[in-house]
Amino acid sequence: MAQDTIVVGAGVAGLECARRLQRAGRSVVVLEKARRVGGRCATRRFEGQPVDVGPMFFHGQEPAFLEALDEVAGVTVLEGWPGRVEGGGAPCQPGALDPSTRHFAFAEGMNAFTRHLAEGLNVRLQTTVTRIRPVGAEFEATAGDGTTFRGRNLVLALALEETRAFLATLPASPELASVQALLAMFFSVPSLTVIAGYPVGANTPPWDLLFPDPSEALQLIAHDSAKRRDPRFLTLVYQARPRWSRARLEQPMVEWSPELIEAAGAVLGPWALRPLWTFPHRWRYARVDRSCELARPVRLKLPQGPSLGLAGDVFTPGGGVQAAWLSGARLAESLLQED
Numbered sequence: 001m002a003q004d005t006i007v008v009g010a011g012v013a014g015l016e017c018a019r020r021l022q023r024a025g026r027s028v029v030v031l032e033k034a035r036r037v038g039g040r041c042a043t044r045r046f047e048g049q050p051v052d053v054g055p056m057f058f059h060g061q062e063p064a065f066l067e068a069l070d071e072v073a074g075v076t077v078l079e080g081w082p083g084r085v086e087g088g089g090a091p092c093q094p095g096a097l098d099p100s101t102r103h104f105a106f107a108e109g110m111n112a113f114t115r116h117l118a119e120g121l122n123v124r125l126q127t128t129v130t131r132i133r134p135v136g137a138e139f140e141a142t143a144g145d146g147t148t149f150r151g152r153n154l155v156l157a158l159a160l161e162e163t164r165a166f167l168a169t170l171p172a173s174p175e176l177a178s179v180q181a182l183l184a185m186f187f188s189v190p191s192l193t194v195i196a197g198y199p200v201g202a203n204t205p206p207w208d209l210l211f212p213d214p215s216e217a218l219q220l221i222a223h224d225s226a227k228r229r230d231p232r233f234l235t236l237v238y239q240a241r242p243r244w245s246r247a248r249l250e251q252p253m254v255e256w257s258p259e260l261i262e263a264a265g266a267v268l269g270p271w272a273l274r275p276l277w278t279f280p281h282r283w284r285y286a287r288v289d290r291s292c293e294l295a296r297p298v299r300l301k302l303p304q305g306p307s308l309g310l311a312g313d314v315f316t317p318g319g320g321v322q323a324a325w326l327s328g329a330r331l332a333e334s335l336l337q338e339d
């Protein structure tokens with residue numbers, strides 16, 4: 001099926017890129033391997049209660065990004081969340097809580113934003129792209145079930161390492177080699193995460209976020225249920241430090257998940273060792289490393305003619321949700337300008 005543009009990845013970057021292209025009259029298909037849109041901007045539901053699994057709140061200074069968030073309809077905006085921050089550890093994005101940075105959450109969860117971005121788009125969920133290749137003046141993307149998609153432009157809006165893996169399969173060219181050399185300088189950091197549900201009532205923490213100071217394992221404990229209306233559970237999200245996560249990345253979840261709960265118990269007290277339920281999640285590529293300072297999305301014209309665009313959080317200084325959104329927006333504008 002021929003499109004103007006194929007976007008691989010329905011995270012913040014891919015969705016914003018696709019949205020702008022479609023608004024300008026382009027035919028776009030978004031191919032996403034997961035069962036839902038959003039990528040790392042992820043929210044899961046436990047007996048109906050939303051819990052954010054990736055970023056816990058929005059933060060940014062770019063007016064266009066903040067306006068896009070303000071356009072999300074039907075959500076309760078928790079302006080200023082997290083208001084109660086404790087602990088001496090460092091947030092992964094040091095500027096996130098600066099007074100000059102707006103920060104807030106949605107009571108409905110972070111992925112209300114990506115569901116909003118996806119409205120009206122042709123998104124094919126559970127469609128894992130396994131191969132991309134130029135065919136004449138077009139790109140072809142093949143999904144795991146053998147379905148093929150053709151487009152004049154192909155956009156990869158993936159985590160850095162996932163993008164690199166696709167680039168390695170393309171026919172060699174000097175331009176491609178220089179992009180590969182550039183991207184080889186950066187890397188993503190992992191985060192092993194456990195969501196733990198406890199009875200509501202006793203032990204409600206007096207903070208929204210805690211950055212445990214002496215913990216070797218824990219980077220952050222988020223009091224997620226503080227964002228929810230009438231929560232059924234006290235929900236805490238335990239995010240592990242990159243080094244701790246890297247050392248256990250290939251281990252089964254049943255091994256590292258109790259270890260992280262134990263670390264939480266050491267910080268919070270014995271009650272935290274006895275959650276009603278837990279849900280572990282392995283973020284292999286959680287965030288780009290702080291050294292990532294690529295200024296803009298990459299455009300690449302292959303010798304045969306089709307055009308490849310690269311977006312995602314690595315393509316804007318600082319990384320994170322705002323960076324991903326900006327990269328998608330800028331890539332779309334660049335594609336539209338050229339034609």
Ligand SMILES: Cc1cc2nc3c(=O)[nH]c(=O)nc-3n(C[C@H](O)[C@H](O)[C@H](O)COP(=O)(O)OP(=O)(O)OC[C@H]3O[C@@H](n4cnc5c(N)ncnc54)[C@H](O)[C@@H]3O)c2cc1C
Nearest residue numbers: 009011012013033039040054055129286312313320321324
């Ligand atoms: C635990 C954690 C904490 C974080 N904390 C913060 C924070 O405090 N502040 C902040 O700003 N950011 C934070 N981030 C980072 C932020 O979530 C990301 O930078 C941002 O969401 C990246 O968006 P993206 O669109 O670039 O990529 P992604 O969200 O990764 O989107 C890529 C999409 O591509 C899909 N995909 C991958 N391979 C294929 C394939 N072969 N075929 C089809 N689809 C494919 C994936 O399923 C995914 O949906 C955090 C992330 C995590 C995990």
